[in-house]
Amino acid sequence: xxxxxxxxxxxxxxxxxxxxxxxxxxxxxxxxxxxxxxxxxxxxxxxxxxxxxxxxxxxxxxxxxxxxxxxxxxxxxxxxxxxxxxxxxxxxxxxxxxxxxxxxxxxxxxxxxxxxxxxxxxxxxxxxxxxxxxxxxxxxxxxxxxxxxxxxxxxxxxxxxxxxxxxxxxxxxxxxxxxxxxxxxxxxxxxxxxxxxxxxxxxxxxxxxxxxxxxxxxxxxxxxxxxxxxxxxxxxxxxxxxxxxxxxxxxxxxxxxxxxxxxxxxxxxxxxxxxxxxxxxxxxxxxxxxxxxxxxxxxxxxxxxxxxxxxxxxxxxxxxxxxxxxxxxxxxxxxxxxxxxxxxxxxxxxxxxxxxxxxxxxxxxxxxxxxxxxxxxxxxxxxxxxxxxxxxxxxxxxxxxxxxxxxxxxxxxxxxxxxxxxxxxxxxxxxxxxxxxxxxxxxxxxxxxxxxxxxxxxxxxxxxxxxxxxxxxxxxxxxxxxxxxxxxxxxxxxxxxxxxxxxxxxxxxxxxxxxxxxxxxxxxxxxxxxxxxxxxxxxxxxxxxxxxxxxxxxxxxxxxxxxxxxxxxxxxxxxxxxxxxxxxxxxxxxxxxxxxxxxxxxxxxxxxxxxxxxxxxxxxxxxxxxxxxxxxxxxxxxxxxxxxxxxxxxxxxxxxxxxxxxxxxxxxxxxxxxxxxxxxxxxxxxxxxxxxxxxxxxxxxxxxxxxxxxxxxxxxxxxxxxxxxxxxxxxxxxxxxxxxxxxxxxxxxxxxxxxxxxxxxxxxxxxxxxxxxxxxxxxxxxxxxxxxxxxxxxxxxxxxxxxxxxxxxxxxxxxxxxxxxxxxxxxxxxxxxxxxxxxxxxxxxxxxxxxxxxxxxxxxxxxxxxxxxxxxxxxxxxxxxxxxx
Numbered sequence: 023x024x025x026x027x028x029x030x031x032x033x034x035x036x037x038x039x040x041x042x043x044x045x046x047x048x049x050x051x052x053x054x055x056x057x058x059x060x061x062x063x064x065x066x067x068x069x070x071x072x073x074x075x076x077x078x079x080x081x082x083x084x085x086x087x088x089x090x091x092x093x094x095x096x097x098x099x100x101x102x103x104x105x106x107x108x109x110x111x112x113x114x115x116x117x118x119x120x121x122x123x124x125x126x127x128x129x130x131x132x133x134x135x136x137x138x139x140x141x142x143x144x145x146x147x148x149x150x151x152x153x154x155x156x157x158x159x160x161x162x163x164x165x166x167x168x169x170x171x172x173x174x175x176x177x178x179x180x181x182x183x184x185x186x187x188x189x190x191x192x193x194x195x196x197x198x199x200x201x202x203x204x205x206x207x208x209x210x211x212x213x214x215x216x217x218x219x220x221x222x223x224x225x226x227x228x229x230x231x232x233x234x235x236x237x238x239x240x241x242x243x244x245x246x247x248x249x250x251x252x253x254x255x256x257x258x259x260x261x262x263x264x265x266x267x268x269x270x271x272x273x274x275x276x277x278x279x280x281x282x283x284x285x286x287x288x289x290x291x292x293x294x295x296x297x298x299x300x301x302x303x304x305x306x307x308x309x310x311x312x313x314x315x316x317x318x319x320x321x322x323x324x325x326x327x328x329x330x331x332x333x334x335x336x337x338x339x340x341x342x343x344x345x346x347x348x349x350x351x352x353x354x355x356x357x358x359x360x361x362x363x364x365x366x367x368x369x370x371x372x373x374x375x376x377x378x379x380x381x382x383x384x385x386x387x388x389x390x391x392x393x394x395x396x397x398x399x400x401x402x403x404x405x406x407x408x409x410x411x412x413x414x415x416x417x418x419x420x421x422x423x424x425x426x427x428x429x430x431x432x433x434x435x436x437x438x439x440x441x442x443x444x445x446x447x448x449x450x451x452x453x454x455x456x457x458x459x460x461x462x463x464x465x466x467x468x469x470x471x472x473x474x475x476x477x478x479x480x481x482x483x484x485x486x487x488x489x490x491x492x493x494x495x496x497x498x499x500x501x502x503x504x505x506x507x508x509x510x511x512x513x514x515x516x517x518x519x520x521x522x523x524x525x526x527x528x529x530x531x532x533x534x535x536x537x538x539x540x541x542x543x544x545x546x547x548x549x550x551x552x553x554x555x556x557x558x559x560x561x562x563x564x565x566x567x568x569x570x571x572x573x574x575x576x577x578x579x580x581x582x583x584x585x586x587x588x589x590x591x592x593x594x595x596x597x598x599x600x601x602x603x604x605x606x607x608x609x610x611x612x613x614x615x616x617x618x619x620x621x622x623x624x625x626x627x628x629x630x631x632x633x634x635x636x637x638x639x640x641x642x643x644x645x646x647x648x649x650x651x652x653x654x655x656x657x658x659x660x661x662x663x664x665x666x667x668x669x670x671x672x673x674x675x676x677x678x679x680x681x682x683x684x685x686x687x688x689x690x691x692x693x694x695x696x697x698x699x700x701x702x703x704x705x706x707x708x709x710x711x712x713x714x715x716x717x718x719x720x721x722x723x724x725x726x727x728x729x730x731x732x733x734x735x736x737x738x739x740x741x742x743x744x745x746x747x748x749x750x751x752x753x754x755x756x757x758x759x760x761x762x763x764x765x766x767x768x769x770x771x772x773x774x775x776x777x778x779x780x781x782x783x784x785x786x787x788x789x790x791x792x793x794x795x796x797x798x799x800x801x802x803x804x805x806x807x808x809x810x811x812x813x814x815x816x817x818x819x820x821x822x823x824x825x826x827x828x829x830x831x832x833x834x835x836x837x838x839x840x841x842x843x844x845x846x847x848x849x850x851x852x853x854x855x856x857x858x859x860x861x862x863x864x865x866x867x868x869x870x871x872x873x874x875x876x877x878x879x880x881x882x883x884x885x886x887x888x889x890x891x892x893x894x895x896x897x898x899x900x901x902x903x904x905x906x907x
Contacts, residue, residue, distance in 0.1 A: 123169030123182070131183065135174070135244055142170040144468070144548055176239045227271055228256050228263070231286045235295040242285065246312045248384045250282050250334065255301030255308040257289040263307045266325045273330060280438045281380035282334065313337055313383075316616070331376060338379045343367075346392040347400040354392050355424040360602075361455045362390045363428075363448060364420040368410050370396050377438045381445065387460075388449045417441060421451050422497060453497045456480065456515040458600040465511045468546045477582060478544045481514040481561060482524065492539050492561055499572055509583055515598075522596040527554050529593055541575065543582060545589055553589035555582075679727040681720065684737040689904040692735060696786030703885075705736040706746070706780040711874050712738075715779065722881045726889075739774045745904050747772050749791070752898040779877025783888055790895045794884040796877050 124131055127141040148154065149162040156162075172178050233242065233253075242251050254270060256263040274284050289296045289306060300319055301308040309320035311334060318337050322329050346354050346366060355364050365385075367378055374393050382391040394401045396412055408427070410416045415436045419429040429444050456462050466478035481496055483489035493514055500512050517524060517538065527542060539560045545553045559574050582589075604612065684692055684704050692702045705719045716736060723734050739746065781794040887893050 123172045126165055126169040127173070129173075133173075135240055138170065138173050140549070142166065146170075147468075148548070174240050175236045177235065225256075225258060225263075227267055227274075228254070228286045229288075231274075231284055232288055233285045233292075233295075235292055238287075238295055242283075242312060243315065246315055250311060250313040250337070250380065250383070251285055252277065252282060252330070252334065253285045253287060253299060253310050253312060255287045255289055255296045255299055255306060255310070257303070257306050260306045266307055269325055269327055269330075272327050276327065276331070277334075280377035281384065281442070282376075311337055335376060335379065338383060342379060342382045342386065343374055343391045343393050346394045346404070347398075348403040349400075351404050352424070354390075355420050357390070358420070358422055358424075358451060360390075361451065361457050361461070362388055363445075363451060364392065365389050365445060366392045366394065366418040366420065366427075368394050368396055368405070368416040368418075370413075370415070377436075377441070381438070381441055384442075385445055385449060389445060417444065419444060419448050421448065422453070452500055452512075453481075453493060454513050456513050456520065456598055457602060459598045460600075462598055465513055466544065466546055468548045475545050475586075476508065477510045477579075478546070479510060479512050479579065480542050480544060481512075482517050482538060482540050482542065483514055484518060484538060485516045489539065495571075496561065499575065502572075503576055505579065505583075510579060516601075519601055520598055523598050526593050526596045527552075527556075527591075543579075543589065546595070547592075550594050551592065552595045553592045555590045679720065679724060679734065681716065682733065682735040684735045684904075685741065686904045688735075692733060693784050693786045694901055696733075696784075698787045700731045700733065700785075700787070702733045702735060702784045702786065704734075704782050704784065706739045706742075706777050706782070707736055708739050708774060708778055711778050711877070712736075714874050715877060718878045719781075719881070722878060722885065726885070739777045742904065743772060743774055743777070745902055746777065748902040749898065752900070752902065753791075753896040756897050756899075779874070781878070781881060781884070783893075786901065789899070789901065790897045792888055792893045792895055794881060794893075796879045796881075 124133070127138065127145055129137060129141050133141075145166045146163065149156075149159050149166055151160045151163060154163075172182060242253075245251075252273070270284075277284060287296050287299060287301065289301055289303065296308075299308070299310050299317060307325070309325065309330070311318045311320070318333075320330065320333055322333070344350075344354065355366070358364060365382075367374075369375065369378075372395055378391065378393065382389070385391075394404055396405065396410070404410070405412065408418060408430075410418075411432050414432045414434055416432040417430065417436060418427040421428045428448050431440065431444060433440075450465070454461065454465060456465070462478075466476065469476045481493065483493060496512060496514070505512075515523070527544075541557045541561050543555045543557070547553060557575070557578060559571065561571050561575065682688055682692060684702075692704075696702065703723065705715060707715045719734075719736070723732075726732055737746075779796060783792040783794075785791065884893065
């Protein structure tokens with residue numbers, strides 16, 4: 023024992039791992055052997071082991087508690103540090119999110135690139151330090167530039183919209199091309215495989231045209247409305263990309279000079295842009311054409327110069343350039359009232375050159391192009407009239423004068439740049455009409471500087487021939503006095519089509535009441551605020567008033583342009599109505615044309631024909647159905663008109679009462695699937711009694727026809743006798759459990775004739791039923807079990823059984839008479855009435871008819887008690903299968 027105590031005291035200073043070792047040692051045979059050598063018995067040895075284990079476990083628990091306290095203190099300290107760090111980050115995030123670039127530019131979230139650019143120009147013009155003397159103008163100007171820089175970058179804008187991140191220096195450093203360590207995703211590619219990243223001299227031709235997502239969304243995509251862009255998606259170590267390098271260089275040489283820009287996208291470095299353009303790894307190189315905000319994919323197997331040019335040519339609209347001949351020349355040149363300049367091109371080729379298509383696409387908002395082929399009989403008159411050289415390509419530009427072109431040019435090969443300069447200089451009519459807000463922005467852009475303000479002289483007329491003379495004299499005035507378009511622009515508008523715009527210019531009391539043929543001088547200070555002055559003297563046409571009107575207008579304009587005096591009135595401008603905006607039908611047609619072009623890009627001709635045939639068939643069926651509906655409606659209208667004078671007899675509205683047959687097909691719906699609170703009342707009959715009992719049953723249940731919780735029906739007992747017998751047996755089993763009776767009904771002994779005239783009410787949800795029969799009425803004093811037993815006995819009794827004692831209880835078990843729970847032993851002997859059958863067959867037809875007539879004698883009273891809830895209910899465990907018997 024001394025040795026044991028000293029050993030236990032030595033364990034106090036050890037750590038937990040040593041405790042565990044000693045505990046294991048106490049269980050080992052060596053410890054038992056040592057204990058035996060000390061003279062200890064086996065029981066003392068076991069007791070000593072248990073004490074040592076208890077002491078060691080106590081020390082272990084104490085040590086664990088100490089460690090838990092230390093860990094809790096460390097956890098609380100770490101948690102407090104985490105709270106402080108989180109609070110600091112929340113404060114920083116709050117400071118960052120307090121600056122909203124959308125609010126700086128006065129925009130809403132989701133603004134387009136054009137709206138952002140327009141708002142930036144207006145804000146920068148307003149807060150420029152050279153124009154704004156406010157002390158905060160410089161800081162505000164820097165803030166405006168910072169907001170525009172963030173919103174114009176798609177990646178930074180996406181980060182701000184999703185996470186509120188303003189500073190994107192981390193992402194910019196990760197994607198910085200000057201970063202020597204590169205991007206990890208480009209070294210170990212996420213698509214699998216080890217990829218070397220180094221520059222190859224062959225890829226230089228692709229790299230110099232490379233674009234980013236920001237440049238695409240801010241520059242290329244918006245400019246695609248006026249200039250096509252051919253974009254190639256490539257990747258390093260793409261063998262096919264190296265193979266098409268000479269073709270790409272040739273395309274750059276051929277397409278750049280004629281107005282088609284080319285660009286490339288590096289798949290690995292601009293994966294988002296490459297996916298947007300349809301590029302997929304393993305399918306490179308991929309060529310697309312971005313034109314009119316629509317992406318068209320090059321789907322040919324071979325990439326060649328001629329096929330790419332043909333692909334680009336097919337993307338232009340067929341109506342972009344009209345073919346002009348001697349018959350339609352006057353209609354083409356004289357159609358300038360649509361507010362567009364006419365450009366007529368002459369060439370020797372039958373096919374319109376691609377540079378002409380790009381020019382027509384670029385200037386389509388202001389110019390209408392036509393093409394006439396030289397050396398043809400159909401264009402000889404045009405060539406002779408305007409003196410076109412037969413061996414040179416020529417250009418004629420017409421404004422309002424159809425007989426004298428405003429500009430002309432003839433060369434063996436018309437350069438794109440020269441054509442562009444000529445059209446750019448003369449892209450507006452001499453007196454253009456303000457037909458839309460876009461036209462007003464182009465002719466009279468906002469100018470905040472009062473020193474170099476740009477004025478707009480607007481003649482207000484009506485859309486009638488009487489005012490055409492005034493407009494023509496104003497055109498003559500613009501040709502006579504060469505005012506600089508940078509200082510003043512002349513235009514006119516139709517008063518009845520731009521009422522909102524004119525109403526804003528007539529809010530001042532000094533404005534004229536009659537504005538027809540009046541001239542208003544407008545200076546747009548910004549996009550909404552305008553200054554204006556109405557000239558008091560109208561611009562009256564006619565030879566007598568010409569000199570005075572011209573002199574007054576010239577003196578007034580010269581005075582305004584020579585001084586910085588502000589105009590008389592200032593107001594907020596209303597946007598002009600787009601007079602050439604497409605209607606609903608036009609927009610639908612344009613959408614259908616666009617959809618057809620997209621389908622043409624992705625489907626073959628055979629596939630389109632198959633889809634078209636299906637769509638045509640559906641439309642034909644719909645049209646035939648509509649025509650038939652229309653004819654039926656027309657026939658109804660004809661009949662209604664014929665019967666208009668005839669008196670109308672109101673039809674009596676009666677509620678129908680339908681009796682459904684209970685059979686295997688209707689069993690689930692009439693019994694098993696009944697909703698809570700609903701019951702089915704069924705009459706049992708046979709073929710002989712059907713004609714007599716159904717009218718009586720219909721008359722008895724007629725008062726309850728409007729009750730939606732009731733369903734009425736009938737069942738042929740010859741078909742449903744096995745189901746009815748099993749139903750009674752299930753009820754008898756419940757009786758056996760409640761009152762100790764041992765009654766079993768043999769379904770083969772039940773007589774169908776005894777069941778005729780029985781009415782049962784079935785509650786499918788709560789699984790119970792009630793029974794009515796005229797020969798066995800319910801008594802309030804009788805128990806339901808006794809009545810069920812008596813009815814079961816009488817269902818098996820026949821006339822022959824009444825005379826034969828052995829058949830009196832046909833269909834029951836032999837245990838019925840000998841059972842300890844029989845009615846005789848309980849002091850309730852069967853009465854003579856209980857021994858009789860429910861319906862006697864009789865000796866003749868008269869007796870049978872009499873029994874059938876009395877079958878439903880007291881059904882009405884029983885139905886009243888049924889709905890009062892005073893009838894006897896017989897519960898069952900489940901509804902038996904009906905089956906086809």
